[in-house]
Amino acid sequence: MTMTMTKRSLVFVALLLAAMAQLSPAQAAGEAEPLPQHDWSFAGPFGTFDRGALQRGFQVYRQVCSACHGIKRVAFRNLADLGYSAEEIKAIAAEYQVTDGPNDDGEMFQRKATPADRFPSPYANEKAARAANNGAYPPDQSLIVKARHDGANYVRALLLGYGEAPAGMKIQDGMHYNKYFPGHQIAMASPLMEGVVTYQDGTPATQEQMANDVVTFLAWAAEPEAEARKRMGLKVMIFLVPMTIALYLLKRKIWSRVKH
């Protein structure tokens, strides 16, 4: 009787925890719009980054986002994850100029980037970025997907969330209405116009296609270890589950000697 009581209580506590877990994400989003959920290639325990989407997303980043947003934590050598060869990476890096130095004359100088360098940011510092952007600060995108609740869906929703402001809402000068941005006023104009890039692989560059691709790229930039992590997780599970079952059987065997 005592056992059933304990078990019933435990079940109750478990249900309560589940209910609270259900309530929490909804609340965490606060007054914000619920985010449309996209079916990402990298979602789930076996998900991997779609290589085509990664390369297309990188192209969108380079040709659109990089005008204002840096990805300063990503190194050119990391692009190997996207499926580029060492030669291709060298060529991509050589398109960028980085500041090095000081040289023997004590001067800083510009040189072509190498695979060991990280992506140079578009502005020298936050002040310069704000001066060029009407006071707004385009944040570095290296970690953006990890730095927002439900980050991948949030960034995608934001990129696609532009439109007419609802009647009665006053939009300040230089600001744009966005359904998903906190406060609904964002300094960034809708960046992904249909056909703003011409994909090398011939995929039609619709707004939604570009958003999906660039978010896949940014998700990789935020968690470049994700695939290795999940692969290792599988190996760890393949080891742990049978070991734990064996330990349980051993426990039963050893305890069969104890008289109750």
Place this chain on the structure above:
Amino acid sequence: MSAPNAPQKPGLIGWLDYRLPIFGFMNKELREYPTPKNLSYAWNFGSLAGIILLIMILSGLFLAMNYTPSTDKAFDSVERIMRDVNFGWLLRYIHANGASAFFVVVYLHMARGLYYGSYKSPRELLWIIGVAILLLMMATAFMGYVLPWGQMSYWGATVITNLFSAIPVVGDDIVTWLWGGFSVDNPTLNRFFVLHYLLPFVILGVAFLHMIALHTHGSNNPTGLDAKKEDKIPFHPYYTIKDLFGLGVFLILFSVFVFYVPNYLGHPDNYTPANPLVTPAHIVPEWYFLPFYAILRAVPDKLGGVMLMFGSIALLAALPWLDRHPVRSGRYRPLFKKFFWLFVVNALVLGWAGGKPAEGHYLLIGRLCTAYYFIHMLVVLPLLSKFEKPHPLPTSIAAAS
């Protein structure tokens, strides 16, 4: 330890043990140690907590080799660990999720002690040492969360250190002294890193005292009855294998978090570098502090809130004298049992309310639950001690099964 006058045993171990009885000590405390044979799986969490402490110290050691405690380098050095250090992401995710696992296991360990009256005579000191470990863990976890120097690190540190300003007269001076300046800044980060490295070893030492106190009178058991000699079995192999199985189950659950949802328990704001000029919309502590955070915010007065919060932990230490019912185990206390589960649910709801903005019905629920926490400790338990009629106790552990 073997008796001082025991003759020297043959062999190298005998020679060593005759002079420094380490092997004799391990043999007695980890192998022969007589343990009640009726312990349930609720007794797995103590050794599990010890193992997690070692996991935390080891993973933390290697993280510290790659971390830079300075305000302009801390965030970058953590990202370098995540991206460039070999298996750095694994170390960091083990360490970050390990902190959560440590609290889960310790809270379960405490709940078991609460239900089965493990804090009652002669185990009062054992329990109080345990509460001391909890306090040390809280301090360590809090300072550890500051180290990545993200937005929640910075603002969490600002909010929590500011609590000390509630102390009358000297409060503000104490806060300046804690910070090493006039805001949370480089000196704060530096000292938090040093203390975060130091305190786990203090916890290790206090955990050792916890074990000595435990082994003096032995483990409590689900009946709460004093275990007689014939009710006991040697720790090895019976509880070594049972604890190993429990460790396996734990590692599977832990791995789900580390490998598949490593950031589920963290806050996304902490992937934005600390910025003293931008306050996050909601500053929330890590989940394991939320019940206490709800208590802190339950009263509109800062000093009152701080006193309630520390009072809630102090009352835990006072439990052996608040619950003076002669029967240890909740199994034979029909009323206590119901109130115990109410207390558990209350603590969970407190945690839930602590994660919400302190307004509207969240605040009301937080207040009601705070009230119940104190009523449970200060009214319910003393009254039950006096008036609750227990079920008849079995004559022995053997008779109970």
